[in-house]
Amino acid sequence: xxxxxxxxxxxxxxxxxxxxxxxxxxxxxxxxxxxxxxxxxxxxxxxxxxxxxxxxxxxxxxxxxxxxxxxxxxxxxxxxxxxxxxxxxxxxxxxxxxxxxxxxxxxxxxxxxxxxxxxxxxxxxxxxxxxxxxxxxxxxxxxxxxxxxxxxxxxxxxxxxxxxxxxxxxxxxxxxxxxxxxxxxxxxxxxxxxxxxxxxxxxxxxxxxxxxxxxxxxxxxxxxxxxxxxxxxxxxxxxxxxxxxxxxxxxxxxxxxxxxxxxxxxxxxxxxxxxxxxxxxxxxxxx
Numbered sequence: 001x002x003x004x005x006x007x008x009x010x011x012x013x014x015x016x017x018x019x020x021x022x023x024x025x026x027x028x029x030x031x032x033x034x035x036x037x038x039x040x041x042x043x044x045x046x047x048x049x050x051x052x053x054x055x056x057x058x059x060x061x062x063x064x065x066x067x068x069x070x071x072x073x074x075x076x077x078x079x080x081x082x083x084x085x086x087x088x089x090x091x092x093x094x095x096x097x098x099x100x101x102x103x104x105x106x107x108x109x110x111x112x113x114x115x116x117x118x119x120x121x122x123x124x125x126x127x128x129x130x131x132x133x134x135x136x137x138x139x140x141x142x143x144x145x146x147x148x149x150x151x152x153x154x155x156x157x158x159x160x161x162x163x164x165x166x167x168x169x170x171x172x173x174x175x176x177x178x179x180x181x182x183x184x185x186x187x188x189x190x191x192x193x194x195x196x197x198x199x200x201x202x203x204x205x206x207x208x209x210x211x212x213x214x215x216x217x218x219x220x221x222x223x224x225x226x227x228x229x230x231x232x233x234x235x236x237x238x239x240x241x242x243x244x245x246x247x248x249x250x251x252x253x254x255x256x257x258x259x260x261x262x263x264x265x266x267x268x269x270x271x272x273x274x275x276x277x278x279x280x281x282x283x284x285x286x287x
Contacts, residue, residue: 043207048102049266052273064179125247205219218238
């Protein structure tokens with residue numbers, strides 16, 4: 001017990017010293033902002049890429065919300081079935097067109113980006129993708145599924161088909177039948193996005209290298225994460241480090257230079273999601 005308390009004290013002291021050094025570097029070493037202008041691009045790309053990847057799932061969520069309010073009398077009509085398939089097709093197209101639309105102002109030289117939108121995008125990305133899971137479970141989502149998880153996934157797909165078949169052929173509620181698929185696809189997109197987020201986590205930590213003490217906190221955290229030694233003090237230190245490392249450069253630097261990467265990464269993420277899940281959506285449209 002004493003050894004554990006002693007170890008936690010040492011780690012806490014180390015984090016405190018490193019956070020103090022971050023403050024010193026940012027206040028008295030202006031040269032770090034030159035490096036940050038390049039490295040912060042990595043975090044911007046990752047955050048916007050994953051945001052674009054999740055766009056199709058976000059569209060499905062909106063569609064599910066709208067479908068709930070379709071009257072029961074219309075749920076059994078063939079025209080409703082056609083409408084749902086049309087919405088599926090439209091959602092797939094929209095997931096590409098909307099991010100592509102953001103690239104048009106860049107092509108005509110009329111693009112701009114605001115500091116509040118960048119700060120909100122980056123901080124919400126870090127909080128939802130990394131800090132919330134790490135505070136809640138003290139680990140990032142697993143990349144690989146074990147044998148039992150694979151069986152559960154297969155069984156889940158079977159139950160999904162049975163449930164959809166019941167709504168489609170027996171109750172003739174076409175809205176509920178396709179809602180099963182919407183929920184399944186959204187779950188798959190979210191799962192893939194989460195795994196990509198875990199894959200990019202070391203890259204996000206490496207992007208803080210413009211401020212060596214911040215990188216040191218990230219490396220210590222990853223080492224303890226792999227050994228399953230994460231405690232509250234680790235999460236506090238990582239939260240401070242990541243949020244400060246993101247916000248400070250954006251305040252010091254001009255965000256206008258990141259317009260291209262901001263929009264291009266979003267488009268690439270949405271395009272990858274469309275290519276990954278597009279065939280499944282097309283199969284549903286064909287019926």
